[in-house]
Amino acid sequence: MLSSIAKPFAxxxxxxxxxxxxxxxxxASPFGVFAALGGGAFGSWYACVDxxxxxxxxxxxxxxxxxxFSGALWNIGADGQLTIGAIAAAAVGTHLENFPHAxxxxxxLAAGALGGAIWGGVAGWLRARRDVNEVISxxxxxFVAVQMLSWMVHGPLMEPSRAYPTSxxxxxxxxxxxxxxxxxxxxxxxxxxxxxxxxxxxxFNTSAGFELRAMGRxxxxxxxxxxxxxxxxxxxxxxxxxxxxxxGAVQVSAISHRLYEKLSxxxxxxxxxxxxxxxxxxxxxxxxxLLFGALDNGSQAMQRTQGISPELVQVIQGLVILxxxxxxxxxxxxxxxxxxxxxxxxxxxxxxxxxxxxx
Amino acid sequence: MxxxxxxxxxxxxxxxxxxxxxxxxxxxxxxxxIGIEGAMLSGAFAALTIAYFSGSAGLGLIGAIAAGVALNAxxxxxxxxxxxxxVVTGTAVSILALGLTGVFYRQLFGVxxxxxxxxxxxxxxxxxxxxxxxxxxVLFDHNALVYVTFLxxxxxxxxxxxxxxxLRLRACGERPEAADALxxxxxxxxxxxxxxxxALTGLAGAFLTLAYANTFVENISAGRGFVALSxxxxxxxxxxxLAAASLLFGAAMAxxxxxxxxxxxxxxxLFLALPYALTLVVLAGFGGQAAxxxxxxxxxxxx
Numbered sequence: 001m002l003s004s005i006a007k008p009f010a011x012x013x014x015x016x017x018x019x020x021x022x023x024x025x026x027x028a029s030p031f032g033v034f035a036a037l038g039g040g041a042f043g044s045w046y047a048c049v050d051x052x053x054x055x056x057x058x059x060x061x062x063x064x065x066x067x068x069f070s071g072a073l074w075n076i077g078a079d080g081q082l083t084i085g086a087i088a089a090a091a092v093g094t095h096l097e098n099f100p101h102a103x104x105x106x107x108x109l110a111a112g113a114l115g116g117a118i119w120g121g122v123a124g125w126l127r128a129r130r131d132v133n134e135v136i137s138x139x140x141x142x143f144v145a146v147q148m149l150s151w152m153v154h155g156p157l158m159e160p161s162r163a164y165p166t167s168x169x170x171x172x173x174x175x176x177x178x179x180x181x182x183x184x185x186x187x188x189x190x191x192x193x194x195x196x197x198x199x200x201x202x203x204f205n206t207s208a209g210f211e212l213r214a215m216g217r218x219x220x221x222x223x224x225x226x227x228x229x230x231x232x233x234x235x236x237x238x239x240x241x242x243x244x245x246x247x248g249a250v251q252v253s254a255i256s257h258r259l260y261e262k263l264s265x266x267x268x269x270x271x272x273x274x275x276x277x278x279x280x281x282x283x284x285x286x287x288x289x290l291l292f293g294a295l296d297n298g299s300q301a302m303q304r305t306q307g308i309s310p311e312l313v314q315v316i317q318g319l320v321i322l323x324x325x326x327x328x329x330x331x332x333x334x335x336x337x338x339x340x341x342x343x344x345x346x347x348x349x350x351x352x353x354x355x356x357x358x359x
Numbered sequence: 360m361x362x363x364x365x366x367x368x369x370x371x372x373x374x375x376x377x378x379x380x381x382x383x384x385x386x387x388x389x390x391x392x393i394g395i396e397g398a399m400l401s402g403a404f405a406a407l408t409i410a411y412f413s414g415s416a417g418l419g420l421i422g423a424i425a426a427g428v429a430l431n432a433x434x435x436x437x438x439x440x441x442x443x444x445x446v447v448t449g450t451a452v453s454i455l456a457l458g459l460t461g462v463f464y465r466q467l468f469g470v471x472x473x474x475x476x477x478x479x480x481x482x483x484x485x486x487x488x489x490x491x492x493x494x495x496x497v498l499f500d501h502n503a504l505v506y507v508t509f510l511x512x513x514x515x516x517x518x519x520x521x522x523x524x525x526l527r528l529r530a531c532g533e534r535p536e537a538a539d540a541l542x543x544x545x546x547x548x549x550x551x552x553x554x555x556x557x558a559l560t561g562l563a564g565a566f567l568t569l570a571y572a573n574t575f576v577e578n579i580s581a582g583r584g585f586v587a588l589s590x591x592x593x594x595x596x597x598x599x600x601l602a603a604a605s606l607l608f609g610a611a612m613a614x615x616x617x618x619x620x621x622x623x624x625x626x627x628x629l630f631l632a633l634p635y636a637l638t639l640v641v642l643a644g645f646g647g648q649a650a651x652x653x654x655x656x657x658x659x660x661x662x
Contacts, residue, residue, distance in 0.1 A: 022459075026466045074446045076393070132642040133656070135393065135446045136592065139585055140635040147632035155626055272450055311461030311577070318455025322433070325443045325451070 008277045008288075011323040018319055023308070033306050040301025041294035049183040053255065055293025057082065057264070059192035060247025061271035062278065062285040063199050064120075068240040070203060070280050072216040073233060077123060077138025078244040079268025080145035081116040085245025087145075087152055088115030089252045090259040093170030094157075104173040109191075109249045116245015117238040119145065124237025128230035134237065142268070153259050167259040176254035188250035192286075195243065199282035212236055244268060265296075266314075273317040276324045292317065364613055365497040369505060370571060372609030374399070377508045377563040378587035379594070379601050380515055381556030386591060387519055388552040389532035389545075389654040393449035394434055395560055396584025397456030401426040402564025404460040407477060407575040408467060410568075416480045420504075420565050427561020428554055430456060435553040439546055442658035453584070461577045468575075480504070480569045504566050509602070511559075516598040528552065532652030535659040545659055560584070589638035595650045608634040 020030035041051045061078040068075035089112040096104040119141055126132035150165075152158075157167040176186045203209040214222040215232055223229055247267065256263065274292055278284035292313075299310035378395050385392050405426035410419030434452050437443045468475050480502045488499040519525040528548055530538040535545045567583070568575050586608055593607075594600030615630035 022462075026462070074444075076446065076450060126639070126643055130643045132639075135391075135656075136588070136642065137639060139393065140589065140638050143582055143585065143635040144632050144639075147628040147635075150631075151626045151628040154628075266454075269450060269454055272447060273454075276447070307465075309462045309465035311458045311465075314454050314458030315462060316458075318451045318453075318458055321447065321451035322437065322455065325437060325448055326441060328443070 007327050008279065008324065011320055011327060012277070012291075014323050015316055015319040019312070019316055022315065023312075026308070028306055028308055033302055033308055033312070036302040036305045037295060037298035040298030042298075043301070046183055047297065049180075049185050051290065051294045051297045052189050053184045053186075053293075054297045055289045056189045056192050056254075057247045057251055057267045058270060058274050058289035058293050059189075059196060059285055060250065061244050061267045062274035062289045063192075063196060063282055064116075064240040064243035064247070065268075065271045065275040066278060066280040066282055066285055067199060067203070067212075067243065068120075068236060069275060070216050071212045071232070071236045072219065073124070073127070073236055073240070074135045075120065075123070075138050075237065075240050076135055076272075077120065077141050077268065078240070078271050079264050079266065080138065080142035081119045081241040081244035082248035082251075082264055082268055083142075083145040083149050084119040085112035085116035085248030086252045086259060086263050087149060087157075087248075088112055088245070089249035090167050090170055091152075091157060093174040093252065094168050095171070096174045097171040099171070099173050101173050104171060105176065105253065108170065108174045108253050109246060112249020112252070113242040113246045116248065117242035119245070120241015121234055121238035123241075124234040127237070128233040149259065149263065150261050153261055157259060159258075165261060169257045170252060174253060175257055176250070178254075184255060186254040188254045191250065192247075192289075195246070196282045196286050199243075199285075203282060244271075270296075270317055273321050276321055362493055362496055364617070365493075367613040367616070368606060368609045369497065369501065370609075371612040372605040373505050373508050374563040374566040374571070375583055375586050375590055375608060376602060376605035377504070377511070377566065378560045378584060379590035379605060380508070380511050380598060381559035381563075382587055382591050383515065383519075383596065383598060383601060384528070384552040385549075385556045386596065386655055387525075387528050387532045387652055388549045389535055389652055389657065389659065390438060390549055390553065391445050391449070391656045392431070392434060392438075392553070392556065393446060393585075393588060394430070394452035394456075395449075395587050396580055396582070397449075397453035398427040398430045398557055398560040399564040399567070399580040399584045399587075400453075400456045400460050400578070401430050402561030403568045403579050404464065404564070404575055405561070406565035407475070407568035408463075410477045411475055416477070416569055419477075419569055420480075420562065423561040423565035424558045425561070427559070427564065428557035431553045431557030431560070435550050438658065439549045439553070442660045445656055445658065457578060460575075464575060464577060476574050477569060479573050502570050504562060504570060507562075512598045512602045519598070529652065531659075532654055535654050535657075539659075539661060546661075549659075560587075563587075586634045589634050592638055592651075593634075593641050595645075596652070597650075607637075 023030045023033055040047060042048055061082060064078045065075060089108045092111040093108045096107060123134045123137040123141060126137045127134045153165045153167055159166055159168045176188055179185045211227045211232055214225065214227060215229060219229060270292055274285060274288045278288040295313045295316060299313045302308055303310050378399055382392060382395055402423035406419040406423035409422035410416050430452060434448055437448045438445050482500055482502050485499040489495045527543045530543055531545045531548045539545045567579055572579060590601050590604045590608065594604040611630045611633040615627040618625060618627040
């Protein structure tokens with residue numbers, strides 16, 4: 001158990017060392033940069049709340065990626081699914097002025113989940129029925145979603161004055177309220193946490209979750225156990241898409257209240273780093289998302305005080321993913337077994353991230 | 360009007376085709392690299408930075424090759440030697456390159472937003488051919504990168520389908536165990552494909568900064584690496600097909616600029632989405648794996 005927890009921390013530490021070297025090479029002080037990141041993320045009550053706000057979409061997309069990857073379905077499309085969810089939420093949300101608040105919220109969130117589920121489900125269907133690799137289809141669907149969003153805010157959903165490429169704000173009945181305003185604390189974070197628990201029990205306490213993980217370990221063997229791989233593939237991708245789409249709907253309902261281009265700064269890709277640090281465990285997605293949300297939030301302060309571009313956060317994301325992958329390789333595990341003796345705990349906890357299973 | 364449009368099609372198609380030809384080699388060897396975007400960005404950044412500070416476009420091109428090769432070498436260590444998941448590695452490499460180029464760009468050129476322009480690399484008109492009406496400017500009045508890219512189409516077709524080396528390459532992509540049993544050296548061949556592809560992809564990035572934009576902006580590749588991925592699929596893993604697909608997608612990109620300027624009723628986003636939507640349709644229609652190398656994307660571990 002220890003090593004499955006220790007690995008992500010070791011990866012983060014190694015990433016921090018490498019980043020420090022890069023920063024030093026750029027003539028910046030690594031200590032100053034990390035202090036600015038931390039201060040920007042947790043330096044005040046509002047900074048802490050904003051860290052929660054920035055982490056929320058990452059929990060949704062992190063769960064989406066974790067669920068799909070657990071079934072060895074390489075969903076690179078959480079970003080597109082989130083975008084479609086946001087479009088659906090905004091399209092529906094502008095028409096809910098006369099609805100009771102609770103019902104309007106439920107409708108908006110359901111629309112987002114449905115939109116995401118369709119976008120993910122299409123990739124699942126293409127994989128199950130047309131033998132189309134979900135990696136390629138989800139990448140392509142990401143770009144189609146980006147263009148669809150651009151078209152929506154320049155066309156059908158553009159605000160009435162047609163001066164700005166944004167949609168009208170959604171009805172106030174469909175907006176999640178802020179608590180302790182001017183902080184942006186809202187119920188979206190709570191929903192994300194509840195869903196993380198739900199995903200955990202789905203994955204580890206239900207037969208469907210067992211089938212999903214069995215498919216992830218070995219697709220061919222899973223068929224011999226009577227698992228209906230095609231149907232499961234569609235459902236897993238639809239569920240994964242629904243989680244991401246819900247994230248998009250929460251973002252629209254609670255934070256942005258309207259659509260605009262580049263709504264997602266790449267949450268669907270950052271989610272891959274989140275999911276790998278969490279080792280695909282839905283409960284661990286929460287702290288992992290908080291970590292990356294904190295980095296995102298702190299990066300603005302880092303830019304102000306240290307003059308380092310916020311893109312440093314992407315360098316950290318990329319490095320963390322690469323290091324975790326390298327740590328997961330059989331070569332590395334073999335080496336460690338030779339040094340520390342064989343351990344079986346990884347077999348239970350480690351998802352099949354290091355190997356592409358048989359098609 | 361027509362001439363300007365056709366020139367623009369060639370300009371749009373060139374970087375996509377160059378990167379796609381590199382990816383073709385990689386995929387024939389059995390590896391899928393979705394980190395093309397990252398290598399392209401690195402090449403674009405290295406080319407501009409080196410050309411700007413040295414004043415030499417040639418050094419810029421060499422820098423772009425080095426950057427693309429370096430990024431693909433990171434990918435190769437993980438994917439070929441450590442047999443790690445290719446998809447996740449490719450994504451990480453892209454994110455890493457996006458971050459690194461962004462950070463280094465701001466560090467070197469500041470946050471003023473001032474554009475750092477370089478002179479475009481020289482055009483080489485091909486003598487009297489360049490003076491033919493319409494055809495001349497469209498086909499025979501470009502920089503060296505354009506000629507090299509389109510010359511690579513028959514060259515790669517010949518190498519892949521008519522030479523012993525091509526046979527080895529394809530064997531690694533179809534049946535790596537068998538190729539290894541025959542002593543073909545799967546690891547070495549996949550490394551070679553990735554290094555050559557890194558050089559081509561880096562040059563594709565250099566085209567963007569040194570021949571097209573003449574400056575660098577963050578995320579200048581804007582999804583072209585992924586379009587190259589589509590080109591390989593829509594072109595059915597055949598270099599002639601790749602050229603046709605690149606020209607088609609180049610035309611779609613060139614058209615949307617025109618439409619955006621004219622403000623027609625047809626949403627220009629439709630043309631921007633075309634490469635991706637068409638890839639989905641082609642994949643759904645033909646069935647995903649029909650023309651792809653059988654072992655594509657599967658890590659190979661020597662037992």
